[in-house]
Amino acid sequence: MVFAFLLSTISYIDTNIDRIYKEVIFLAGVLSPIPIFLYSLENLPILTVLGGWTRVSGIEIGINGINFFFLLATLIIFPLVALYSLRHFDKFDEKSGDVSKGSKFCLILLLYGGILGSFITRDLFNFTIYTEIVSLAAIILVGSSSTTGAKSASFRYLMVYLLSSFFFIFSVGIIYVKTGYLNFHLIEQNLVMDTEIKVAISVAFTALIMKAGIFPLHFWLPEAHSKADTPISALLSGVTVNVPVFGMILFLRYTSIEFLTVPLMIVAFSSIFFGIFMAIFQTDVKKLLAYSTVSQMGFVLLGISILDIYAAGIYVFAHALVKAALFLNIGILISNQGEKNIEKLSFGNRGLLTITMISLSLGIGGISPFLGGYAKYTILNSLSKWSLYLFYIGSVGTLTLFTRMNYELFEFETSKKFRFSLEELVPFIVALLTIVVGIHYLPKLAIKDGMLVGIAILAFSVLKYSRLLEWNVPRFYGKDPRELGKQINFYTSVFVITNISFLMFILRDILRELF
Numbered sequence: 001m002v003f004a005f006l007l008s009t010i011s012y013i014d015t016n017i018d019r020i021y022k023e024v025i026f027l028a029g030v031l032s033p034i035p036i037f038l039y040s041l042e043n044l045p046i047l048t049v050l051g052g053w054t055r056v057s058g059i060e061i062g063i064n065g066i067n068f069f070f071l072l073a074t075l076i077i078f079p080l081v082a083l084y085s086l087r088h089f090d091k092f093d094e095k096s097g098d099v100s101k102g103s104k105f106c107l108i109l110l111l112y113g114g115i116l117g118s119f120i121t122r123d124l125f126n127f128t129i130y131t132e133i134v135s136l137a138a139i140i141l142v143g144s145s146s147t148t149g150a151k152s153a154s155f156r157y158l159m160v161y162l163l164s165s166f167f168f169i170f171s172v173g174i175i176y177v178k179t180g181y182l183n184f185h186l187i188e189q190n191l192v193m194d195t196e197i198k199v200a201i202s203v204a205f206t207a208l209i210m211k212a213g214i215f216p217l218h219f220w221l222p223e224a225h226s227k228a229d230t231p232i233s234a235l236l237s238g239v240t241v242n243v244p245v246f247g248m249i250l251f252l253r254y255t256s257i258e259f260l261t262v263p264l265m266i267v268a269f270s271s272i273f274f275g276i277f278m279a280i281f282q283t284d285v286k287k288l289l290a291y292s293t294v295s296q297m298g299f300v301l302l303g304i305s306i307l308d309i310y311a312a313g314i315y316v317f318a319h320a321l322v323k324a325a326l327f328l329n330i331g332i333l334i335s336n337q338g339e340k341n342i343e344k345l346s347f348g349n350r351g352l353l354t355i356t357m358i359s360l361s362l363g364i365g366g367i368s369p370f371l372g373g374y375a376k377y378t379i380l381n382s383l384s385k386w387s388l389y390l391f392y393i394g395s396v397g398t399l400t401l402f403t404r405m406n407y408e409l410f411e412f413e414t415s416k417k418f419r420f421s422l423e424e425l426v427p428f429i430v431a432l433l434t435i436v437v438g439i440h441y442l443p444k445l446a447i448k449d450g451m452l453v454g455i456a457i458l459a460f461s462v463l464k465y466s467r468l469l470e471w472n473v474p475r476f477y478g479k480d481p482r483e484l485g486k487q488i489n490f491y492t493s494v495f496v497i498t499n500i501s502f503l504m505f506i507l508r509d510i511l512r513e514l515f
Helices: 002-013 019-031 035-044 068-091 099-122 122-142 150-179 186-191 195-211 222-225 232-239 242-256 256-282 286-305 310-339 351-363 371-380 384-408 424-443 446-466 481-514
Strands: 048-049 062-064
Touching: 002 035, 002 099, 002 384, 019 068, 019 242, 019 384, 035 068, 048 424, 062 099, 068 232, 068 242, 099 122, 099 195, 099 232, 099 242, 122 150, 122 222, 122 232, 122 242, 122 310, 150 186, 150 195, 150 222, 150 481, 186 242, 195 242, 195 256, 195 481, 222 286, 232 242, 232 286, 232 310, 232 446, 242 286, 242 310, 242 371, 256 286, 256 384, 286 310, 286 371, 310 351, 310 371, 351 371, 351 384, 351 424, 371 384, 371 424, 384 446
Parallel strands: none
Antiparallel strands: 048 062
């Protein structure tokens, strides 16, 4: 955040300052937290209250098993995306009304600082403040894109963000009134799980589900992630959606959410299958990846619904790396071919890009020895029979989706020589990292994974040759910006219905106690 302020100040003082200075400040800001994090590893776990205050009066921060994977993913993805961004934003023209490169760098640093702040805090109010910084920076970054429809997507994101924030702050107020504290450790010590606290936690989870873009409160995510510039899409789908997830994990660690496990599991599987269904019929490749994020966040929520912090954390880590790299990889094709239609894009002769895409597809499908395989393995161990079957069906659906994507892109041009660009190295490094870390955690190949890939290829073949993939998913609303008001009203109604549905589980428990 200091470097964001410095960058904006220098740009204001001298708008003609050499581009190289802005890039140096930007990279310095992105890299600055890394040595501090590495130094801290020797003393883990770390929990400290700023300014030497007590927990009652001060703000507690720390690094431990709860947030380690969240921080690690953030500190890996942001520097790589920053390197990718240096040349990506060169094509934007300030004279034609595009947001300047320096302004985008400043917003990315604000987003970065807000995300890191939300991950290290152990104070409910400060977590709220940091999520506000993250959301506002992300909204402006989406709106700063010159892509058609980006402004509408940004406005929709803003309205949904305000709605969820109001309800989240309302739940924070209830918790403060009932416990007298905002520090999570003190909340845990003074917590009495009465009806009011259960209502507050339920409302907070509904708000966080909306902020995370999980079905049925996913409305803002597909448009926002697909309309944003490619580096921003990578940050949004790879890291930003993890902030509300970390809020859920804080509630899981310091409060009791057992009364929500059933509705959370229902929502999780609904998001998994809805995201896959919507993604597989998309022709816009970025929207395909965006709906895939809706599905993957369902897997993350599934880890939370089984009350397993480690499983949710490792899945967040795996998804963050893979999804960010997928957006960057596909962004190379979009930039070079000027096309988002998956049926018109092709790998061409980009061998490294092709290898990277196939590796990332296997990783997000949960195939060993990729990190995604270990992440799904950690969740599998806690599932019962019916949920286990649904989990495998969801995994096959994910693999089917990415089989379709690679099939459409797999077209080599024999008349042209092999091409290579340095920007391809960024997603390739991430893909390589997912293999190395995956082998570290689970150094074995599962025959079952090969069977899942085979079933996915078969399922895609049936969909392809039966022409089912040619079906156009109907839209509830057109693209006319004048319909945004109706859309927001509809989204608000779904949010209220979801809130009521969660509260009904509390009412059910109360009735059981009475009768």
